[in-house]
Structures are given as structure tokens and as C-alpha cells.
Amino acid sequence: MDEPVTTLQALAAEAAVCRRCRLAGTRTNVVFGMGSPASPLVFVGEGPGAQEDATGLPFVGRSGRLLDTLIEQELGVTRASLYIANIVKCRPPGNRNPQPDEVESCTPYLEAQLETIAPELVVALGAVAARFLISPDLQITSARGKFFQTRFGTVMPTFHPSYGLRQGGSAVTAMRADMTTAKLFLKERGRWS
Numbered sequence: 129m130d131e132p133v134t135t136l137q138a139l140a141a142e143a144a145v146c147r148r149c150r151l152a153g154t155r156t157n158v159v160f161g162m163g164s165p166a167s168p169l170v171f172v173g174e175g176p177g178a179q180e181d182a183t184g185l186p187f188v189g190r191s192g193r194l195l196d197t198l199i200e201q202e203l204g205v206t207r208a209s210l211y212i213a214n215i216v217k218c219r220p221p222g223n224r225n226p227q228p229d230e231v232e233s234c235t236p237y238l239e240a241q242l243e244t245i246a247p248e249l250v251v252a253l254g255a256v257a258a259r260f261l262i263s264p265d266l267q268i269t270s271a272r273g274k275f276f277q278t279r280f281g282t283v284m285p286t287f288h289p290s291y292g293l294r295q296g297g298s299a300v301t302a303m304r305a306d307m308t309t310a311k312l313f314l315k316e317r318g319r320w321s
């Protein structure tokens with residue numbers, strides 16, 4: 129079998145010229161994902177925003193800065209040692225939610241990323257990611273911080289960082305608690321030092 133890094137590079141090269149859906153017509157860059165293919169933990173967001181589209185990197189705007197802060201303060205590592213990806217790899221215009229046919233066209237990339245990395249835990253950031261990874265009728269407020277067994281392995285939803293930015297206070301406190309829950313889960317399985 130190919131090394132995960134080789135497989136991810138090949139997938140990223142394929143995604144870079146992807147024209148499977150209408151988002152190809154308005155994107156600047158494909159935002160494939162970034163981080164360590166050896167990570168026991170993968171974060172999955174919804175889709176690139178303006179700054180991600182401009183740079184080709186996930187979560188580099190304001191919500192990304194909150195995510196980085198939570199990763200550093202609650203998990204005690206930097207994003208480079210984890211892996212971050214999105215449901216759709218191209219920016220939906222005006223930051224609208226990705227449409228069902230766009231999700232359907234794009235998620236084979238995410239499925240291949242998760243199969244290649246085979247993380248111990250996937251953290252779904254927000255309802256769009258959680259509904260794809262867990263169940264279409266999931267309610268993020270009641271499901272956050274809980275573990276779900278899925279075809280992608282164990283998935284735990286938490287709020288999307290942009291919701292945390294908008295709400296502040298208790299939403300960010302909840303996200304901090306969920307990060308700690310994720311770390312304990314990995315520690316118990318010997319996947320976190």
C-alpha cells in the first residue's frame with residue numbers, strides 16, 4: 129500500500145483540477161486540507177471562506193484563529209500535528225451552505241482522506257459536517273460533545289468556530305470542554321501523549 133502522504137498528495141493533485149460541481153466555476157483555490165497524515169485526530173469543517181479560497185488553506189480566517197487558539201490551549205499542540213479538512217473543498221459563493229449535490233460530488237475526497245489517515249477520532253465542526261458524518265437529522269446543540277460510531281469511525285461533533293465567534297461566552301466554553309473530551313478519549317486509547 130502507498131504511504132498515506134503519497135496517497136494524500138495524489139488526491140490533492142486530483143482535487144486541484146476538479147470540475148465535478150459548479151463551485152469549480154467560482155473558486156480561486158481548491159482547499160484540500162492540511163496537517164499530519166499520522167494524526168490521531170481530524171477536524172472537519174464545512175467549506176472554505178474567502179481567506180481560505182484566497183490562500184488554499186483551511187481555517188485561516190477569523191474562525192480559524194479561534195480554532196487554533198482552542199487547539200493550542202486545550203490540546204496543547206499546534207495545528208501542524210493534527211489534520212484539518214472540510215466537507216467541500218471549494219468556496220460556496222457568499223459563504224452560503226454547500227448544496228446537497230455539491231456535497232455529494234465533493235465528499236469522495238473527504239472519504240478518501242479519512243480512509244487514508246484512519247484517525248482514532250473525527251471532530252465535526254458544526255452542523256453541516258456533523259450531519260454528513262453522523263446523521264442528516266442531527267441537532268448540534270444536543271449532540272455536541274458526544275461520541276457516535278459511524279462508517280468514518282468515531283465522530284464527535286462540536287460547534288463551528290464561526291458560531292463560537294458569533295456567540296462567544298458559553299459556546300466557546302462548550303467548545304473548550306469538547307476539546308478536552310476529545311483529548312481524554314485519545315489518551316484513554318494511548319493515542320495522545
Ligand code: URA
Pocket residue numbers: 159173174175176177180185186187188189191192214
Ligand atoms: N469555515 C469552514 O468550515 N472551513 C474553513 O476552512 C474555514 C471556515
